[in-house]
Amino acid sequence: MSESFDLSYRDKSLQQFESYPYPGIPIEEPLNQDIGELYKNCLVTSHYCRDKRVITDLENRAILDVACGTGATTLRLAWANPGTKIVGIDMSPESIKIAEQRLKYHGFDDAEFHVLAIEDLGQLEQRFDLINASDVLYLLPDLALTLKQLAQVLKSDGIIRGNLHSYYQRHNYYRAQALFQKMGLMEDNPEETELNLVREFYDALKDGVDLKMKTWRYNDSSKVADQLILMNHLFQNDKGYTLSQLFDSFQQSGLQLVDMVDWRYWDWKNLFKQPDNLPAYLVMGLEGSSLEEQLCFYELVQPDKRLLDFWCGHVRKDKDDGEIDRDWQEQNPEKVIVHLHPCLHTERFREAILESNAVAPVNLKQFFPFLDRDAWVDHTLLCCLGVPLLDSPRSLQFLWARWRQLRPLDPADFCAVNEGKLLDLLKLAIFEQESLGVLLVEVVD
Ligand SMILES: C[S@@+](CC[C@H](N)C(=O)[O-])C[C@H]1O[C@@H](n2cnc3c(N)ncnc32)[C@H](O)[C@@H]1O
Known part of the structure; x- marks a missing residue:
């Protein structure tokens, strides 16, 4: 090297x-x-x-x-x-x-x-x-x-x-770059002359020609188009x-x-029509493989x-796996601290919680567009988690107590709720929000 x-x-x-x-x-x-x-x-x-x-x-x-x-x-x-x-x-x-x-x-x-x-x-x-x-x-x-x-x-x-x-997603641009190298357009710093020559070249090509179909969509001569051509067709050192x-x-x-x-x-399950109903060899191969192998698999199937x-x-040689991978759901609720992701502390979200009502659940996706699926949350849960977490992180113990206050009775039979069952439900809800990236959960000593 x-x-x-x-x-x-x-x-x-x-x-x-x-x-x-x-x-x-x-x-x-x-x-x-x-x-x-x-x-x-x-x-x-x-x-x-x-x-x-x-x-x-x-x-x-x-x-x-x-x-x-x-x-x-x-x-x-x-x-x-x-x-x-x-x-x-x-x-x-x-x-x-x-x-x-x-x-x-x-x-x-x-x-x-x-x-x-x-x-x-x-x-x-x-x-x-x-x-x-x-x-x-x-x-x-x-x-x-x-x-x-x-x-x-x-x-x-x-x-x-x-x-x-x-490489897989951009290979057509690498073909274009190789061509413009051969045509001598990338020997010196590509500027206006080279940009004009590229435009003329594509203009002269028939529309159905492969390179044009796959690499050309810059019909205007704006500064934005100039920069896109420089960053794609005439990009020096691009690899x-x-x-x-x-x-x-x-x-x-x-x-x-x-x-x-x-x-x-990058989840390989996204690639399949029925990810829960795959041939056994695929399930065994993919589930048993490392994250790197799964990612390489995904890249070959869908490099878009x-x-x-x-x-x-x-590289962490002394990584204490036991601590980092500790399952928070098994821990004492006092030691489990739940945070709302700091980027989600927005006025819009606060207002939406305060304006929400008991009739319709709220879809978190409207506030957090990065979510890849709908995330409906019912009013009580939203108030139990969202309101206090907007102010500061809280222990699972605190949230459980708040949940019990808000839901002392089971709405189905008006009997007092089973506290253990309520905790399990709360954990499930937090787990779901954590897997979406909305909540962060840590175990403290
Ligand atoms: C495509 S621009 C990216 C700018 C910015 N990071 C972004 O994503 O908007 C590439 C930048 O890398 C800089 N660059 C290239 N090689 C470099 C090097 N060896 N050391 C420092 N900067 C370099 C260039 O000057 C240029 O500003």
Whole structure:
């Protein structure tokens, strides 16, 4: 493995992003602030996913946005993690200038930016709880080496969120890039002339030609279309990866997968018409396989996402499985603490709880669009869980007592409810909300 980057790679990317800083979104634009985006960018989400622990001291944490470009990703990180120290680096001075202005414009005067290449990250002399590397890893020549460089500035319990272009999903664009390489359009930095030549080329092709059908939808000559062509057809250094290649690179860099960021999407059961009624060899093969094998299976069957979006962290040799995987449902209710995910503490949700009524259940999906299915909650449960959890985390003991107060009688026969049965029901409801990502449950000592 080479220990230093081929500088011509860096020069090519630098030229491209100095002339067309990415993304070309005006700084005053509000960007997508939906809960789904904030949720993925919140460091509580990834750490809980791995450790089943809830980070509550965001003001003591630090986040690094590597290759932050013009700061759109940095802004989302700042929104999703209020109070956290935010640092952004990029090798393109023009991009860093815009990123700095963007964060200031949106009120984040404390965000810190540096013109710095990933290869020189060590100069920061700081370690981070979360490192975000969005839309950059696939541009560098040696993935394992880049991951190692990120790992060097990652705290021992920190998490890296990275993504790679999916080889299978983007293979048609790689054909287009190979063609434009051969046509000499990517030798120098592609600019207006090259953009015009690409447009002319596609215009001249018949509509039914394979490459055009699969890679062309840019009929206007707007700045947005320019950037899309540069980021697809004329993207310098762009490379596609498979999950197997990613897992090999983890091995070489001392990192391990935490999970895919869209973990609900990657569930192999989603691929089958009747997941509960599959041939025995499939069930045995899939259920008995590791998470990595299941993900590779999914990728081969349905490679329809541009990005392989993942969380990873240092390999944990001393991981105390017993503690981390402890089943909260078996624990003393006083030691089980239930949190509402911090991104869900919204005014809209609070108002909806207060306005809800006993007649109609509420579908949580309308507040949390990232949910992959309807999640109906009845009024009593909503008041029992939602109201107190909007104020602060609560023990299972507290919630159980509240549930007993709200439901002292069984509505079917007007007899006093069986407290044990009520606790089981409450656990079931919390389990369901936890599996959706709405509630976070931790066991404390
Ligand atoms: C496609 S943009 C992504 C920007 C941002 N992360 C986002 O997702 O919106 C890629 C960025 O990576 C930066 N970049 C490429 N190679 C780099 C390197 N070796 N070190 C630091 N930045 C690099 C470029 O300057 C560019 O701003």
